[in-house]
Amino acid sequence: MAKIKMPKSNPSLDMTPMVDLAFLLVTFFMLTATSRVTEPVIVDTPSSISDKLLPENVIMISIDEKGKTFFNINNAEVRKHTLEKMGQQYKITFTPEELKRFGGMTSFGVPIVPVEGYTGVLLKEYINMEDSKRVTVRSSGIPHDSVHNQLRDWIQFGRIEAAKQAKTQKDKAELLGRPFKYEPLRFALKADGKTNYIAVKEVIKVFTDIDIYRFNLITDLEQGPAPAAE
């Protein structure tokens, strides 16, 4: 009887293709990743069928469940300049270090100067906090009543600085002979579904008072087929 000869197989696998693939994916994710930033507030936006994407160049106002407002500008440079101008307006000096830190931050909801009866954290202190400590701060929202309308100032300075920034970029592009695509500044409202509409209306009033009438309302894409019965 012939002896069955087992094929001599090498126990070690050739891992090269797997490694290739793994690195390809790593590279892909590294390049496409926009890391998740920790917002000081969780906003659960309502859903809609709209599939328009949010433009890059936006000033975003978040409104949480209780109607507190938070301010954000996407562009770091514009953020820095806006803070500088706000500092001049409210007579607070921000060091270059603070400006830099502010540029890398996300939305915030603390007043720059206190309003009557306010004892919480102010913006300067908020900027200088450690990241881990900052997330524990309970923001009071940016004041936007008729007497202390800090939100309006933030929006106005943000708008001016964004326009300046666009102009510098345009000049730079022209100097180098590159094409320049101007993306207009948009105003986004990100409100929680459970927010009282009156709170949203107050914020919209801040905008309409300074002649801004067009908004992007941030929503989630509706799941499943059209009209969901709720």
Add this chain to the structure above:
Amino acid sequence: MAEVNTGDGGGHGKHDKKRAKKSSTRIDMTPMVDLAFLLLTFFVLTSTFSKPKTMEINFPADTKDIKENIKVNNAITFILTKDDGLFYYNGEFYPEGNAKGLPPTVLTKTDFSSEGLHKLLLERNKQTLDAIKKLEEKLKNKEIADTTYKRLAVAEKGRKADPAKGIPAGLTVLIKSDDKAVYKNIIDVIDELNICNVGMYAIVDMGQKELDLLNATNK
């Protein structure tokens, strides 16, 4: 995988030391693969893919135009209130009836289900929806260009009334809310208007008389 050099373990004597070390050409890739997958997992978990979606909306700079518009056009006003309450009335608001003998405005209750708001809008906006459907058909058959379709669809939504042909004007919708309505309801209404191809809508403030009527209706 890694070869162990046994040194003089074999007991072959002096010859062993002179022989060149037999090194494997293969590198152990395990740590590298480990690292690669670790990074992969990290980026997969931390990256956010979807950018948020938005709805564009224009707020009226001046509500005078709208008030004029509802007089001449086919208008419907929605009033939102607490606990997902939704009411509507047609045309202009007459709290005590008007000179022409029209009855006082009554608020009709509806809801956010597909049998409520959706159905109502489909009925009221039938003319526009039919016209847009026809345009879509034409677009599909390549009879009209994409841009023409868009232009015609927008024109259709904002069309003027044509009594001679019995065509009503495009539907105009006003959204009003009291102090207790939530933001989600507003979005739901706007969303439904978009689904039903209503071209003209605005969010406006509510008058005191309307509020009184709402409070009387919604006890």
